[in-house]
Amino acid sequence: MVCVLLVCGLPAAAAQDVPDESPDDTPPPEELTLKTADGVQLAATFYPGTKAKETVPIILLHMFKRSGNDYSELAPLLQSLGHAVLVPDLRGHGDSTQRRKIDRTTGKVSIDTLKAASMSKNEFAAMIALDMPALKQFLIEKNNVGELNIEKLCVVGAEMGASVAANWAYFDWSRPPEGNRKMGQDVKSLVLISPEWSTPGLPLRTALVRPPLRTIVYDTQLKKAFRDPDAINFRLPVLLDFRKEVSVFIAVGKGDSRALRDAARLKAMLKPHHPEPASKAQQDLFFGTLDTSLQGTRMLGVRGLELEKYIGEFINRRAVKRSFTWAKRTDPYDRG
Numbered sequence: 001m002v003c004v005l006l007v008c009g010l011p012a013a014a015a016q017d018v019p020d021e022s023p024d025d026t027p028p029p030e031e032l033t034l035k036t037a038d039g040v041q042l043a044a045t046f047y048p049g050t051k052a053k054e055t056v057p058i059i060l061l062h063m064f065k066r067s068g069n070d071y072s073e074l075a076p077l078l079q080s081l082g083h084a085v086l087v088p089d090l091r092g093h094g095d096s097t098q099r100r101k102i103d104r105t106t107g108k109v110s111i112d113t114l115k116a117a118s119m120s121k122n123e124f125a126a127m128i129a130l131d132m133p134a135l136k137q138f139l140i141e142k143n144n145v146g147e148l149n150i151e152k153l154c155v156v157g158a159e160m161g162a163s164v165a166a167n168w169a170y171f172d173w174s175r176p177p178e179g180n181r182k183m184g185q186d187v188k189s190l191v192l193i194s195p196e197w198s199t200p201g202l203p204l205r206t207a208l209v210r211p212p213l214r215t216i217v218y219d220t221q222l223k224k225a226f227r228d229p230d231a232i233n234f235r236l237p238v239l240l241d242f243r244k245e246v247s248v249f250i251a252v253g254k255g256d257s258r259a260l261r262d263a264a265r266l267k268a269m270l271k272p273h274h275p276e277p278a279s280k281a282q283q284d285l286f287f288g289t290l291d292t293s294l295q296g297t298r299m300l301g302v303r304g305l306e307l308e309k310y311i312g313e314f315i316n317r318r319a320v321k322r323s324f325t326w327a328k329r330t331d332p333y334d335r336g
Contacts, residue, residue, distance in 0.1 A: 026076075026079060027048040030046045030048070032044045032045065034134045035100075036130040036134045037130050040091045040096060041096065042135070043068075043095035044089065045068060045086075045087045047076060047079035047084065047086075048079070048084055049079065049082055049083050053146050055084050055148035056084070056320055057084045057150060057154070058078055058083050058155070058156060059086050059139075060074065060156045060161075061090065061157035062090065063158045063159040064159060065093065065117065067089045067095070068094060070158070071087050077308055086139060090131055098114070099111070099114060120201075128164055128167045128168045136153075143326075143328070149326045150186050153187050154190070155168070155190055156190075156191040156193070157190075157192060159295065162192040163196060167206060172185065173187070173240045187242065188319060188322070188324070190247070191249045193251050194253065194259050194296045194299075195266050196262055204266060208243065208270070244274065247314075247318035249310070249318075250263050250287050251311075252288070252290070253290050253299055255293030255294075270285055
């Protein structure tokens with residue numbers, strides 16, 4: 001069964017909630033501007049981690065018409081647990097409202113303004129195709145200098161942000177290796193807060209019903225076994241399905257019937273990919289209903305709900321306590 005957090009799942013009071021570190025030991029946050037492939041200037045705040053190559057990287061994605069400021073309390077809390085936290089304003093939101101274009105013929109620079117309320121479905125889809133790759137590229141650079149382990153990547157999203165997170169997880173797991181070059185499969189856990197079934201340009205159904213990519217990988221060990229160094233590598237079909245590979249925590253306020261229905265629908269579609277584990281330590285799908293009509297990031301910082309504690313413990317179980325080998329990575333989006 002899928003465990004309901006408030007009954008038998010993640011404990012609200014995790015032992016690691018508040019570390020015994022002085023504020024001086026915590027690196028200060030860094031204000032960033034990251035450029036997407038189509039020229040959007042993404043504003044973001046990065047909270048460096050403190051566990052070097054064991055550091056879990058976390059991306060926090062906000063709701064529609066809101067910004068990364070929604071996570072002003074959660075981000076430093078997660079950083080205090082040792083995690084590296086990247087909090088962007090997605091395109092058209094917060095301070096990410098300008099797109100810089102250069103005319104290749106004249107060299108003239110023009111600026112477009114993006115506003116969330118008037119963005120097309122294509123612009124929302126570009127959050128997955130263009131914003132998220134820019135964020136991941138930044139984290140890969142931090143990975144390569146030993147400041148975090150990109151293999152432990154966790155994405156947290158609320159409402160619209162949950163749709164971006166789920167759809168991008170599908171995209172990340174659909175990038176097959178190129179020879180020995182790993183291109184994706186880095187998202188290992190998702191926290192989806194009040195996920196919405198229908199968001200313009202970002203429907204959850206797209207990620208959940210598309211068949212997983214059956215890709216071809218090259219097995220050099222098989223080639224070596226046949227003792228023929230000139231032989232073409234054997235091609236093995238492999239299903240890369242994020243629905244079963246990624247741990248998921250769904251949280252929703254049970255006082256809103258529509259939000260509860262959407263969250264329960266998502267849980268039902270994921271459940272077949274997460275069979276009952278042999279032990280609770282192996283459980284990788286959690287469903288939590290909180291006693292409130294509030295939804296999304298509005299549930300953060302509310303006395304008695306303790307959503308932050310549940311998120312922290314989920315990441316502890318499904319990222320910190322699991323072993324993923326650190327390796328230096330090339331940029332999977334580099335086309336040069």
